[in-house]
Amino acid sequence: MAADDPYRKRHAFPPFFRVLPFPIPGAFRPMKTMFSAAACALALASSLSAATIAGRVTFVTKRGQNPVLNETVVRLEPVGVRAPKVAPARFQMITRGKMLMPHVLAIPAGSTVDFPNDDPISHNLFSLSASNAFDLGLYRKGAGKSQKFDTPGLVNVYCNVHPNMSAVILVMDTPYYAFSDAAGSYALSNVPAGHYRLIAWNEQGGESESPVEVTPAGSVAGNVALVIDSRNFRLTQHLNKLGKPYQAPSLKDY
DSSP states (O other): OOTTOHHHHHHOOOGGGSOOSSOOTTOOOOHHHHHHHHHHHHHHHHHHHOEEEEEEEEEEOOTTOOOOGGGOEEEEEESSSOOOOOOOOEEEOEEETTEEESSEEEEETTEEEEEEEOSSSOBOEEEOOTTOOEEOOOBOSEEEEEEEEOSOEEEEEEESSOTTOEEEEEEESOSOEEEOOTTSEEEEEEEOSEEEEEEEEETTTEEEEEEEEEOTTSOEEEOOEEEEEOTTOOOOOOOOTTSSOOOOOOGGGO
């Protein structure tokens, strides 16, 4: 087509409709890109203010006491606001050698625990703990039975056949919890700014707590060294699922 063609002159696009081979600074960008940038900025701001709260749990004991340090659970409870919800999951507490393993289990509220029986004998796991009471009945070796735990709190688990079997399940309504290690050290990561109750629990001694704060800058203020006094701990014999003392076991139970 010739350069002076009249059709081209009539139908040529005006300059502002022409497609340029390069982007114009400040030009309109797709909304999706704008939203992605905003989300990244928000995530970056949250990560900058989040903190790791790390410390150590120690015990005051008397002669003969040996608390198991790595069975200590440390948690954070937000003050004045609700804790973020944690998706429930599935866990296992195995019966093996007339023991429950693990002895201490921490789970989010709403989770389900499977209780497989790896022993050649029958067991009857139960709990009389308020709001989380259950009775699995007598069952033999195999996949066992399951129980859902909806209410936050401490659940003492026993066997109605073998009085020396016991375990503890801690049902959590906070995402900020962890076990300490064998030296009593712990770390809770990705904790956002706010005020919290820092609580350590151990079967021998109960709870100890301290107020802590994560500042908007991500620093931690407060005492993160917790001390549990276990001197008043007494190991006592629990009752059976009917609330009565255990009867002498028969040979078929062992």
